[in-house]
Amino acid sequence: MAATAESCTGGLIAAALTEIAGSSAVVDRGFVTYSNDAKMQLLKVSEETLAAHGAVSRQTAIEMVEGALTASRADVAVAVTGIAGPGGGSAEKPVGLVHIAAANRNGATLHREMRYGDIGRQAIRLATVLTALEMLIEAAGP
Template sequence: MSLFPAELEALASSIIRDFTARGLTIATAESCTGGLIAGILTEIAGSSAVVDRGFVTYSNKAKMEMLGVEADTLRDFGAVSMQTALQMARGARAKAGTSVSVAVTGIAGPGGGSEDKPVGLVHLAAVARDGTAFHREMRYGDLGREEVRLATVRTALDMLIEAAQAAA
């Protein structure tokens, strides 16, 4: 029995197969998902050929210390922002030396939202080794904590596929 929905596990499995065949590696940087992206990827047998490491950086301190997110970025834009997500993704890829990285930061709920940054807002970023960066701002809505986190995992997996095209 898997910890994850079958459709997400199938997507993760296809990523592991494709990345293995192409010799690509992954690092994750996760805040609101708390390691679920790395978790679903490592649920797949053979993932050690692809998944180098995952950073769970829930606090701002962790984002700065582990990924090099700048204090000014956190102060000026907040932890849940395009700027922070991009710095997280760049930091993870640089620290790990992987082909691609993906980063997520958001508000899964049930509390913690505001008018400007409501529950269900998630910023995702992916970076390829050539420096190509991708960003998505998702507004999943107040679906419940588990659903926001799983929707974020799905989007992050899609972004890994997108970043792999640039990493080729």
């Protein structure tokens, strides 16, 4: 079973998974945690992590994926948090920066920092979905 924890993609990963007939046999649930409050309440991302590193960070993505596993029956999960734009970027965290984490119940956790660039909101979100699905497959193993 799989779970998703999404911020900047707003449910697109879960939508891509459930587009496949029979997906109910492998998709447990999806969390759309766009706000910091939602990340803390639903996925147990710590307030300290958000204060120290921000919502768009390696640490937050990892806490999101761990929270998705804890709050679900899934064997594998993926989490994404990033800046899809057009606004919201900074020199340190530009538009197109996305952190993606995937994990399984065997303790394996993957992380990728993607810098897609300011290619447009839709393109950033779709590129994130593709990378997230690749990482979900990788975390699921052979």
